[in-house]
Amino acid sequence: MTDVPFLDLSAQHDVVRADLREAFEDILDSSQFVLGPHVERFERAFASACDTSECIAVNTGTSALHLSLLAAGVGAGDEVITVSLSFVATAAAVLYAGATPVMVDVDPTTWTMDPAAAEAAITPRTKAIIPVHLHGQMADVAALRDLCDRHGLTLIEDACQAHLAVRGGKRAGSAGAFAAFSFYPGKNLGACGEGGAITTSHEQGADLIRLLRDWGATERYHHELVGFNYRMDALQGAFLAAKLVHLARWTDERTELARRYDQRLDALGIVRPRPAPDSVHVYHVYAVRISARDAARRALREQGIETNCHYPIPIHRQSGYVDRVRVAGSLINTEQCCAEFVSLPMYPGLPESAVDRVCSALKHFAA
């Protein structure tokens, strides 16, 4: 029996249920099911939340990464530096663009891209860098932006886990040339289905992305480019706009739960997230590192506590990817994270007493 689930969206649903019903009725009456005014309203609100001038809503976070790469001019024969400590979509999007993902290691405390490792991996074929804001913690975007400026590269944020995160005064989504967000249901801002978006302040890039998301059509049946069907559904736009109103409060709730985890886990000597100074970590995932990871997860399961692992196998060791990515330098920190990560329950509505129960169940698993 599970009495502390890993994720429970019901507290979020209760708050927006009436808004979702109203949006559903409105769209059913209008019969405009794809793009349209609900999606445009969400785009304006999300751009403003991310401190950018443009937001282009699409069907998934993966499509958002793909179109960001195409807008950056990435194509066949190019290399894109990224990390292996991510969901496979980060590398898949680079492959969809015809380029090669080049994997570099993460920083051992923030678990995000190590800028020095990225710099060492640059070759004449490098076109872009995609740091992943893992678990809701932004990568060192100031150092990476400086690196991109010095080498003429494009910085693309994989912000799929980092809605409203901040580092060095920059919001996730506004720190690079382009950023990709996912609204998969379990993300901090989740659709009632699939969804994604690109944020940018480059007007020309935004125009190209808008063209590519809708079959490269400048007007109906006039196709300037070979584009994609990456459009967002009207229902998802309306649902996301309704939920975005509550996102700051839900994020504060995650931060407060994280503080409680931090205090109790520090007392136990367990390795927990270390937000960089001057940053806001939005805790899409609250992960700890435990060397006896499998035993710890088993012990928690026996006490009715569900956990997860983001991610147990790095991308460069996935059999579908092993021959298609290049590994640059040692990935020792990546490997250690994958061997030791345990994701603990974290969602708005998680009772504080559940946090205490999880922590006391971890008592014997320090180091």
Ligand SMILES: *Cc1c(COP(=O)(O)O)cnc(C)c1O
């Ligand atoms: C969820 C996620 C994606 C992919 O988003 P989808 O909406 O599922 O396509 C990409 N990168 C990261 C880091 C993610 O967490």
